[in-house]
Amino acid sequence: MDGRLFLVTARFLHDQGSEEADFRSAVSRAYYACFLLYREMIFNVCLEEWQERGKRSKKAIKHYYVPNCLINSDNADIRRIGKEFESLQTKRKNADYEMSLNFNQTDAEEAIQLADIMIAELPRLDSEVIRDSTSKYIPTIYD
Numbered sequence: 001m002d003g004r005l006f007l008v009t010a011r012f013l014h015d016q017g018s019e020e021a022d023f024r025s026a027v028s029r030a031y032y033a034c035f036l037l038y039r040e041m042i043f044n045v046c047l048e049e050w051q052e053r054g055k056r057s058k059k060a061i062k063h064y065y066v067p068n069c070l071i072n073s074d075n076a077d078i079r080r081i082g083k084e085f086e087s088l089q090t091k092r093k094n095a096d097y098e099m100s101l102n103f104n105q106t107d108a109e110e111a112i113q114l115a116d117i118m119i120a121e122l123p124r125l126d127s128e129v130i131r132d133s134t135s136k137y138i139p140t141i142y143d
Contacts, residue, residue, distance in 0.1 A: 001036075003032065003033045003034070003035070003036030003037040003040070004033055004037070004119065005033075006029045006030070006032045006033035006036065007029065007030060007033035007112065007115055007116070007119065009026075009029045010025075010027075010029035010030040010033065010108070010111070010112050010115070011026075011112060013025050013026035013029065013108065014026045014105060014112055017105070017108070020102065020103050020104070022108075023095075023103045023104055023105055023107055023108040024095040024096070024103045025095075026108035026111065026112065027091050027092055027094075027095035027103065027107060027108055027111040028092050028095050028096055030092075030108075030111040030112045030114070030115040031088050031089060031091065031111065032092075033115050033119065034085060034088060034115050034118050034119060035066060035089075037119060037122055038066050038070075038085065038118075038122070039061045039066055041122060041125070041127075041130065042061055042065070042066060042069055042130065042134055043061055044127075045127040045128075045130050045131045045134070046069075046130070046131055046134040046135065063089065064089075066085060067082045067083075067085040067086040067089060069082070069130070069133055070082030070085060070130075070133065071083065071086070072133045072134075072136050073129060073130070073132070073133030074129075074132070074133065075126075075129045075133070078125065078129055078130065078133060081118060081121060081125075084114060084117070084118055085118065087114065088111060088114050088115060088118070091107070091110075091111050091114075092111075095107075095111075
């Protein structure tokens, strides 16, 4: 399934929603659009490293691996994207688990805008740079 479809759902919830649960769900769907696309990219460029560790499935790439793989890059643009991913991940966790926080249409809009930016940048990322930063990070998760 194309992760971008989650962003379509996020926009629908943002545009048609009227309840806080709609806006919380929109934030979560925006995050999952990015997570699925970035996880796919990391898996595809770093397949050998994951296979060497006995991890043969994209499912082995957990939520916290994705931003950390990017943040560990020597490339400033990739690190920035990793921080953006981390920010969107925090918004998703808050939307899903922090019921004491209020969420509104503006929160959903901000998450969708950030997801749009991150997805637009995805095709421009250098797969060799991603492979290098991920290769640095992968051993740390098994130490």
